[in-house]
Amino acid sequence: MCRLSALVSAEYISPMEPILALETMKEGHDGSGLGLIMRDLGGEFESLKEYPVLSAITTHDGYHTLQDYMVDKGFRVKHRWEPRLKVTPGMKIQKRDKYLVNLYEYPESYEEATSEEKAALLTRTRLELRALGEADKSITVFSFWPDVVTLKEVGDPLEVGEFFGLDKNPVTAKTVFAQGRQNTNYAINLYACHPFFIQGYFTMTNGENTAFIPIREYLGSRGVEGYVGYNSDSEVFAHILHYTRKKLGYPLSYYKDVITPLKGEEMQRRPDAAILELMKRSLRMLTIDGPNCVIGCDIDGTVFMTQDAKKLRPGVVGGVNGRVGFMSEVCGLSEAVPGRDTSNDVFPMKYDLVMVRPGAKEIEVWNQLNGSMSTISLG
Amino acid sequence: MESAERLDVNHQLGLSDLPYVIQWNDAACTRCGRCTSVCPVQAIEPGVYERRVVESTGATPLPTTVRRVGSCIKQVVDINRRCIGCATCRQVCPNDAIVPVFNPRNKFAWHMNQGGEPYKRGGRRNDTDASVLDQLKFTRISMLTDPALDAGRHEFRVRTYLGRNLPPEKLPIKVEDGLLLPDGMPFIPPVREIFPIRIGGMSVGALSPHMWEGLAMGIAYLNEVENIPVIMCTGEGGMPPRLLKSPFLKYFILQIASGYFGWDEIVHAIPEMQCDPAGIEIKYGQGAKPGDGGLLMASKVLKHIAKIRGVPEFVDLASPPTHQTKYSIEEAVAKMVTAMSMAWDFRVPVYPKISGTRTALAVLNNLARNPFAAALGIDGEDGGTGAAYNVSLDKMGHPIASNLRECYLNLVKIGAQNELPLFAAGGVGKHGNLAANAAALIMLGASGVDCGKYIMQAAAGCLGDEHNRCNICNTGKCPKGITTQDPRIFRRLDPDKVAQRVVDVFVAADKELKKIFAPMGRSTELPIGMSDGLSVSDAAVAKRLEINYAC
Incomplete structure (x- = not known):
């Protein structure tokens, strides 16, 4: 089973912090990979938040293909960040040719474009780059979005963090998602590594999605650009989030109602019961059966954790004012946020959606059964 | 000595030509006559025989040849009165002195068209091979990373929807203060939440009053006591007026077919209905006899059937192959669906049923x-x-598995797999595996399945099988009283016992479905289209159905 570690902070933090939390949960992952997404970037990225960041890995040939493609499409490089790779003796990570974190200026023709048009361009570009490098594995592209950097590599998370030089030269951010993989797919594919990203929404998941095929087919049939890939059965959680929020326009709490709808008699407690019944029918194919613990990030930076309706996977949320962790295990949380009041820790149960907004001042627990919100102030 | 000419019987059939041969035990038989009286086709009759016997009697016995006359049970060698293998004779015999035995080398197929009339029968395709549905196995078993569920103690929702589910993009919803609320009053199609196995259309008329009553009682009990919302289709021919105006109508799908039998009575009963029916099924085709309309032989059109159907007594009721008021199925769909929906003010799901066909995608x-x-x-x-x-039964039609699968995958292509539910029928439980066949079809993409023959076999002991046993439903002589209108026969069938067995069947199927879904980790929703759960050991079938090959 994978281990998950996410931190929301009022200050910019190093991604090594959630990675070190992962290290404490090492019994749970086999070191077969690390996935990192950093959002709300600091340091050299702080003044460049409006420029989309392309996060990719390429071969030498793939690098030229990518460069040519981006030039051809009118993207101009605004800034580059390169990890200061550190290969130490005994390290098992196989270094690849190029790790790209490039910030681009939009093509000139997009100067007056709406945010929707820009979003569509970025997604299309990401998908086309992916397609260009898929056959010969020359390009692997993870995200292309403003203020977001993704890093993924096969290996022990701590080693991967040090390999990228994040201990000395980190990409700082206020929200960091880190996943330590427990490989269940045998052939290790970087596209199968969480977190998964689409147009500002991202998730990472613990568990196994038994309803994967019908969900994948349903998402694939919605006619939404970007609902492709699915090298992992967990990728659908990111796309369901995107579909719920962006395509359907539902408030975030309804993500819970989409993936784990209430029973008919339970709905009656909610003021929106009539809608819930309709949603349950219409979104039947997106119902999950678990076991899954999902940690996700909404477009506005709200980070949440929720569970499937019956099997559940380990997950805890807790912290102090300005710093909250979303972890698979308490030991990870204690590593990431020592000295917190543990009586404020929340272990989401089947009806809960636990949310923390940017700034991490409080923990909100939305109860699906009652449709009510309770707030834990972190002082 | 008879002349050689008189032994010339080349033009006659012999017992060895018949599909079932009676084995009668002279020594055990008491000559009570029960067997001959119950035989539905008079294939056996009392007979006498003359036998040459050698006897030795007296004080100084000398073997003497004598001729004696005795009574026996004789099988009739007449193709129109052939033994159908129903074994009702054996069932009533107090001494097990008689039994029909299947004759695999029979020549029935070559002689069943006497008088230029092709052979007609009831039942289903006489094919004893394992069906594709029975070859499918459930091989995605949850292990380790996803522990299997406990079928006995876990909470399962084994329900499906009959009715059109609006695509989420079209739901009339608005957001206010973080809540989703209804936006206007647009048309929301009616949807019924039901058990995914239904009883398919079998008409009043085709079935005896006791059989129909038993099914109806079983359905009502399942819904009202067992909380298993099983629904049943009436077939073509209306339904008893008392039931039409009862609160139990909601458990029935009313079928309208090309003969419109019974619909005058149904339409006139609408103002007096206490509730809406579960749905309206417009029958365009039947899997067993594609291209043929329904057929109720004159012998079954007794007074009570004539009244329900609104026809004269004792006339053949042949429905046309298609709905005569329409040029095409497209038009029929557009007009009939709308018209039937309007009759109930758009509160009742209306859908067509077609025969399996290569043209199903067009429909x-x-x-x-x-x-x-x-x-x-x-x-x-x-x-x-x-x-x-x-x-028609043996050679016409399309297997359900690939037909259903290609329809489902086409719906996936256009994004309507949840919008338009597919109900699959035709051989569900053919070899007794009701729940397994149903689950396999669901994982291929069906929202639910229909069964008919299985219910007749399980609930009322229908004798028919794929060796053409019995299969005389068309004649009105059903030995079990299931498909007859003759009160002397159907009084043998106890409707209470039928109802009890209907309940048994669905309670057991509910448990078996859970035993299939639980190890696969599924319990919250029906695993419609969960094709990764299925495997088959035939590579060609696996390729066609787009499922896993396992051996």
Whole structure:
């Protein structure tokens, strides 16, 4: 089973912090990979938040293909960040040719474009780059979005963090998602590594999605650009989030109602019961059966954790004012946020959606059964 | 000594030509006459024999030849009175002195068209091979990373929807203060939440009053006591007026077919209905006899049937192959679905049922564009019937598995797999595996399945099988009293016992479905289209159905 570690902070933090939390949960992952997404970037990225960041890995040939493609499409490089790779003796990570974190200026023709048009361009570009490098594995592209950097590599998370030089030269951010993989797919594919990203929404998941095929087919049939890939059965959680929020326009709490709808008699407690019944029918194919613990990030930076309706996977949320962790295990949380009041820790149960907004001042627990919100102030 | 000419019987059939041969035990038989009185086809009759016996009697016995006359049970060598293998004789025999035995080398197929009339029968396709449905196995078993569920103690929701589910993009919803609220009053298609196994259309008329009553009682009990919302289709021919105006109507799908039998009575009863029916099924085709309309032989049209159907007594009731008021199925779908919906003010799901066919996709695409069509029923070649030409039963039609699968995958392509539910029928439970066949079809993409023959066999002991046993549903002489209108026969069938068995069947199927879904980790929703759960050891089938090959 994978281990998950996410931190929301009022200050910019190093991604090594959630990675070190992962290290404490090492019994749970086999070191077969690390996935990192950093959002709300600091340091050299702080003044460049409006420029989309392309996060990719390429071969030498793939690098030229990518460069040519981006030039051809009118993207101009605004800034580059390169990890200061550190290969130490005994390290098992196989270094690849190029790790790209490039910030681009939009093509000139997009100067007056709406945010929707820009979003569509970025997604299309990401998908086309992916397609260009898929056959010969020359390009692997993870995200292309403003203020977001993704890093993924096969290996022990701590080693991967040090390999990228994040201990000395980190990409700082206020929200960091880190996943330590427990490989269940045998052939290790970087596209199968969480977190998964689409147009500002991202998730990472613990568990196994038994309803994967019908969900994948349903998402694939919605006619939404970007609902492709699915090298992992967990990728659908990111796309369901995107579909719920962006395509359907539902408030975030309804993500819970989409993936784990209430029973008919339970709905009656909610003021929106009539809608819930309709949603349950219409979104039947997106119902999950678990076991899954999902940690996700909404477009506005709200980070949440929720569970499937019956099997559940380990997950805890807790912290102090300005710093909250979303972890698979308490030991990870204690590593990431020592000295917190543990009586404020929340272990989401089947009806809960636990949310923390940017700034991490409080923990909100939305109860699906009652449709009510309770707030834990972190002082 | 008879002349050689008189032994010339070349033009006659012999017992060895018949499909079933009676084995009668002279020593055990008491000559009570029960067997001959119950035989539905008079294939056996009391007879006398003359036997040459050698006897030795007296004080100084000398073997003497004598001729004695005795009584016996004789099998009739007449193809029109051939033994059908029903074994009712054996059932009533106090001494097990008689039994019909299947004759695999029979020549029945070559002689069943006497008088130029092709062979007609009831039942279903006489094919004893394992069906594709029975070859499918559930191989995605949850292990380690996803522990299996406990079928006995876990909470399962084994329900499906009959009715059109609006695509989420079209739901009339607005956001206010973080809540989703209704936006206006647009048309929301009616949807019924039901158990995914239904009883398919079998008409009043085809079935005896006791059989129909038993089914109806079982359905009502399942819904009201067992909380298993099983629904049943009436078949073509209306339904008893008392039931039409009862609160139990909601458990029935009213079928309208090309003969419109019973619909005058149904339409006139609408103002007095206490509730809406579960749905309206427009029958365009039947898997057992594609291209043929329904057929109720004159011998079954007794007074009570004539009244329900609104026809004279003792006339053949042959429905046309298609709905005569329409040029095409497209038009029929558009007009009939709308018209039937209007009759109940758009509160009742209305959907067509077709025979399995290579052209099913054309029908499906039409339905996908029709906002009032509530589902599509597809009836495969292994479906049953009360009366059809043997050639239709055995050779016409399309297997359900691939037909259903290609329809589902087409719906996936156009994003309507949840919008338009597919109901699959035709051979569900053919070899006794009701829940397994149903689960396999669901994982191939069906929202639910229909069964008919299985219910007749399980609930009332229907004798028919794929060795052409019995299969005389069309004649009105059903030995079990299931498909007859003759009160002397149907009084043998106890409706209470039928109802009890209907309940047994569905309670057991509910448990078996859970035993299938639990190890696969599924319990919250029906695993519709969960094709990764299925495997088959035939590579060609695996390729066609787009499922896993396992051996």
